[in-house]
Amino acid sequence: MTFVEDYMRQALAQAQMALQAGEVPVGAVVVREGRIIARAHNERERLGDPTAHAEVLALRRAAQAVGDWRLEDCTMVVTLEPCPMCAGAIVQARLGQLFFGAYDMRYGCCGSVLALPEDERLQGACRVAGGFLEEECAALMHSFMQGRR
Numbered sequence: 001m002t003f004v005e006d007y008m009r010q011a012l013a014q015a016q017m018a019l020q021a022g023e024v025p026v027g028a029v030v031v032r033e034g035r036i037i038a039r040a041h042n043e044r045e046r047l048g049d050p051t052a053h054a055e056v057l058a059l060r061r062a063a064q065a066v067g068d069w070r071l072e073d074c075t076m077v078v079t080l081e082p083c084p085m086c087a088g089a090i091v092q093a094r095l096g097q098l099f100f101g102a103y104d105m106r107y108g109c110c111g112s113v114l115a116l117p118e119d120e121r122l123q124g125a126c127r128v129a130g131g132f133l134e135e136e137c138a139a140l141m142h143s144f145m146q147g148r149r
Contacts, residue, residue, distance in 0.1 A: 101137025
């Protein structure tokens with residue numbers, strides 16, 4: 001098992017918490033120097049906040065933990081490919097690396113629909129890779145969607 005898969009298991013635990021709370025099951029962790037400094041899951045319903053995606057909450061918590069909004073030396077591991085808003089936040093945070101689980105062919109902006117964090121026009125320097133524990137991440141999302149139908 002790779003280090004990314006270890007952290008993805010932590011992100012999956014966050015996604016499971018979101019599912020149990022009736023939220024879209026997305027979880028994220030931010031890692032710095034081999035240690036998780038922030039954890040989050042979607043909380044849009046609970047907070048009544050359209051920006052309360054796992055990635056945005058995790059970036060806020062990581063910035064607070066580091067004491068700086070610049071997160072170049074940090075890595076985010078998230079269960080679903082980030083949407084346009086989250087990909088933009090990743091660019092703005094100057095995140096160093098992003099690893100995600102399931103691809104999102106509808107809204108994914110880290111390779112599927114767009115590739116914002118790597119776009120040189122945005123001065124993106126974030127290394128991005130997807131497909132880590134993809135089946136487990138996708139199954140959690142599928143379970144949520146089935147329950148909503």
